[in-house]
Amino acid sequence: xxxxxxxxxxxxxxxxxxxxxxxxxxxxxxxxxxxxxxxxxxxxxxxxxxxxxxxxxxxxxxxxxxxxxxxxxxxxxxxxxxxxxxxxxxxxxxxxxxxxxxxxxxxxxxxxxxxxxxxxxxxxxxxxxxxxxxxxxxxxxxxxxxxxxxxxxxx
Numbered sequence: 001x002x003x004x005x006x007x008x009x010x011x012x013x014x015x016x017x018x019x020x021x022x023x024x025x026x027x028x029x030x031x032x033x034x035x036x037x038x039x040x041x042x043x044x045x046x047x048x049x050x051x052x053x054x055x056x057x058x059x060x061x062x063x064x065x066x067x068x069x070x071x072x073x074x075x076x077x078x079x080x081x082x083x084x085x086x087x088x089x090x091x092x093x094x095x096x097x098x099x100x101x102x103x104x105x106x107x108x109x110x111x112x113x114x115x116x117x118x119x120x121x122x123x124x125x126x127x128x129x130x131x132x133x134x135x136x137x138x139x140x141x142x143x144x145x146x147x148x149x150x151x152x153x154x155x
Contacts, residue, residue, distance in 0.1 A: 006104040006105070007104060007105045007106075007107060008056055008098075008104050008105070008106045008107070009056065009057035009065070009106075009107045009109060010054055010055070010056055010057075010106055010107070010108045010109070011054060011055060011056070011057055011065060011068055011069040011072060011109050011111070012052045012053065012054035012069075012108065012109070012110050012111065013052060013053050013054070013069055013073060013081070013084070013110070013111040013112070013113045014052055014087075014110070014111070014112050014113070015052075015053060015073070015079065015081065015113045015114075015115060016112065016113070016114055016115075016131070017114070017115050017116055017117040017128065019116075019117045019128075022130065022131075023130075023131035023132070024117055024128040024129065024130060024131060025128070025129055025131050025134070026053065026077070026079065026122065026126060026127075026128055026129075027050035027051065027052065027126065027127060027129045028050065028051045028052070028053060028077070028125055028126050029050060029051075029125055029126070029127065050129065053072070053073045053076060053077055053079075053126075054072070055068075055069075055072035055073075055076060056072075057109075065086070065109055066084055066086070066111070069081075069084065069109075069111055069113075070084065073113070077122055077123055077125075077126045078121070078122065078123065079115060079122065080115070081113040081114075081115055082113070082114045082115045082116070083113070083114040084111050084112070084113045084114075085111060085112050085113075086109060086110070086111050087110045087111060087112050088109075088110045089107065089108070089109050089110075090107070090108045090110075091105070091106075091107040091108070093105065096108065137152060
């Protein structure tokens with residue numbers, strides 16, 4: 001039976017830094033998640049087995065969505081965010097796996113956050129990853145990526 005009386009607002013961020021001309025993003029590796037984090041992520045802010053920093057909005061503790069994101073990221077991974085911009089909100093009924101499995105409705109709010117890689121140490125469970133590992137077709141540093149002609153253009 002679906003819980004129609006409750007809603008979870010999940011706040012997630014793509015945290016980006018540029019070091020030596022290389023765009024990087026901060027990713028969390030799954031085995032290090034505690035139970036609350038694993039449930040919060042629940043396949044909502046996950047990319048290729050890594051997860052974006054995320055957590056639930058707490059209306060009693062967080063004055064705004066952005067402050068909730070900043071507090072969650074700071075508490076969970078020790079990163080103080082610089083510029084933060086809300087990029088999207090997804091709330092379609094049945095979109096999130098938790099709701100389809102009978103859980104509460106999930107509203108996902110995604111942010112882009114900028115910081116500096118050298119600004120802070122990160123926990124072992126978190127690593128700076130090459131942006132282009134996730135988006136290789138966007139890497140034009142050495143010319144047109146070969147994968148565009150091989151995989152994307154034929155579509």
